Each structure stands twice: as structure tokens, then as C-alpha cells.
Amino acid sequence: MEILLHEWLSVNGFILFTIGLLAAVIGVLFGAAGFVLLPAMLLIGIPIHATIAVNKFATGISALSNVVSFLIKGHLSLKNFTPLIMISSLGGVLGAFLATRLSEQVMNVVACIFLIFAFFIVLSSNKFMVKDIKESEELPINKFIPFAVSIYDGGFGPGSALMNVTYHLKKQYTYVKAVELTRIITFSSCTGAFLFYYFTGIVNWGIAIPVSIGSIVGSFLGLKIIPYIKTKWIQILLPIIFFLLIVQIVSDLLI
Structure with missing residues (x-):
């Protein structure tokens, strides 16, 4: 325990905390935490599977800290979203299982295919981002989409929350509601995936704790910023972030 405490309070621990904070802010606002977290952790020499865990x-x-906040404020009801939580958790477990059986290069190819597909959906869907849509106008959610994205999230992750945000916006949810639903799905898929990685001995607590503390702080900062995000900014930034994610993945494949 003393060794872990020393590691958490070191310069390296502060760097990991900062990475977690920045990733969470970007994750809450635009669903692209992996764009910061994974490349940054790989850059400082952490192996791919340990990084994903x-x-x-x-x-x-x-995401859990956000979900608890939503529940306390009465924004969400767990009873209404239990099926979504269950299928997202199952997707996360399945994704983690597949990831431990695939090479890093194959994982990057899968990520690239997912992101390119989602990128073209975003480009063709600028008109779906309408602010202040009434509750009655929200369209039914096809639970296969969150399940498929959760598989990807459990096994790799960059852009998965962005895919979920985009999907719920297409279903005519407001941006704030889309983020809330995405945080529920993210919590569920990450929990399922993490439990699988934990029981296979991949988790490094010396890395996980400072990154997680940074993520909690960053998630609350992101929620404070969300009400000030303009729809026009979302229309511009979502395709750009998707494109940058694709560039990152392709560059990894070419190295």
C-alpha cells in the first residue's frame, strides 16, 4: 500500500491525474474521452490492454458519478433504463472478452471501421440536431445500437460515447438528454468490461486510481459546461472530432 501511495503522489501520478481530468471533460462534452486517454497513456509507455482496462x-x-448526480436531481429513473443497463453491461463484457483475444493491430482496424461508419452518419445528419425538442417527439431507441457500441467500447473505446450521443440526437433527444443517456450506457459497458479485465488480472491500480480521480473531477467540470454549449458548435465539432479520431487510429495502423 505504501508503494502505491508513493506512486500516486509522484510526478507520474500527477500526469495520470491530468490525463484523466482532460479526457473526462472532453468525454462528457463530446463523447471522445478515448481521443485523449488512450493515446496519452500509450505515449507514456503503458501497454495497450492495460491502458484499455x-x-x-x-x-x-x-460516468457513475454523473449517473448518481442525475438520479439525485431526478433527471433519470433507473427502473426505466434497467434493460438498457443490462444489455450495455453484457456488451461491455463481450467486447472485453474479444479484445483479450485480438492483437493490437486487429483492434485498431475494428476501431477504424466503426469510426468511419459513424463519421459518415454524422456528416449526413446535421439537420437532426434541433434544440429544445419536446419529450413527445423523441423516437424509440433500438437497443441493438447501444449493445453494438458497448461491445466496441468494452474492447477498445475511442469514440464510443460519441457514437451514442450521435445516435440519441438522431432520435430527436436534446443534447443534454443525449449526454445523460450516454453516461448511463458508458457506465454500464465500462463496468462490465472492467470486471472482465479485473478477473483476468490486467488492471494496474497504480495507474487506475490517479486517472480515475482525475476523471471524476473532469466529469463534473464537463457537466457544468454542457448548458453553455451551443447547437451550432456541436454541428461543427462532432465531425471534426470523429475525423481526428480516425486519423489517430489510421496513424497507429501505419506505424
Whole structure:
């Protein structure tokens, strides 16, 4: 325990805390925490599967803090979203299982395919982002989509929350409601994936704790910023963030 405490309070621990904070802010606002978290952790020399395991723990804790906040404020009812939580958790477990059986290069190819597909959906869907849509106008959710995205999230992750935000916006949810639903799905898929990684001995607590503390702080900062986000900014930034994610993945494949 003393060794872990020393590691958490070191310069490296502060760097990990900062990475978690920045990733969570970007994750809450635009659903692209993996764009910061994974490349940054790989850059400082953490192996791919250990990086993903820590990412699932940190992102799951961050999302849990948001979900608890939503419940306290009465924004969400767990009873209404139990089926969504269950299928997202199952998707996370399945994704983690597949990830431990695939090479890093294959995982990058899968991520690239998912992101390119989602990128073209965003480009063709600028008109769906309408602010202040009434509750009665929200369209039914096809639970296969969150399940499929949760599989990807459990096994890799970059852009998964962004995919969920985009999908719920297409279903005519307001941006704030889309973020709330995405945080529920993210919490569920990350929890399922993390439990799988934990029981297979991949989790490194010396890395996971400072990143997670940073993620909790960043998630609350992100929620404070959300009400000030303009729809026009979302229309511009979502395609740009998707494109940057694709560039990151492709560059990893070419190295």
C-alpha cells in the first residue's frame, strides 16, 4: 500500500491525474474521452490492454458519478433504463472478452471501421440536431445500437460515447438528454468490461486510481459546461472530432 501511495503522489501520478481530468471533460462534452486517454497513456509507455482496462475503470467511475448526480436531481429513473443497463453491461463484457483475444493491430482496424461508419452518419445528419425538442417527439431507441457500441467500447473505446450521443440526437433527444443517456450506457459497458479485465488480472491500480480521480473531477467540470454549449458548435465539432479520431487510429495502423 505504501508503494502505491508513493506512486500516486509522484510526478507520474500527477500526469495520470491530468490525463484523466482532460479526457473526462472532453468525454462528457463530446463523447471522445478515448481521443485523449488512450493515446496519452500509450505515449507514456503503458501497454495497450492495460491502458484499455484502466480506461474502462476511470471512465466507468466518471460516468457513475454523473449517473448518481442525475438520479439525485431526478433527471433519470433507473427502473426505466434497467434493460438498457443490462444489455450495455453484457456488451461491455463481450467486447472485453474479444479484445483479450485480438492483437493490437486487429483492434485498431475494428476501431477504424466503426469510426468511419459513424463519421459518415454524422456528416449526413446535421439537420437532426434541433434544440429544445419536446419529450413527445423523441423516437424509440433500438437497443441493438447501444449493445453494438458497448461491445466496441468494452474492447477498445475511442469514440464510443460519441457514437451514442450521435445516435440519441438522431432520435430527436436534446443534447443534454443525449449526454445523460450516454453516461448511463458508458457506465454500464465500462463496468462490465472492467470486471472482465479485473478477473483476468490486467488492471494496474497504480495507474487506475490517479486517472480515475482525475476523471471524476473532469466529469463534473464537463457537466457544468454542457448548458453553455451551443447547437451550432456541436454541428461543427462532432465531425471534426470523429475525423481526428480516425486519423489517430489510421496513424497507429501505419506505424
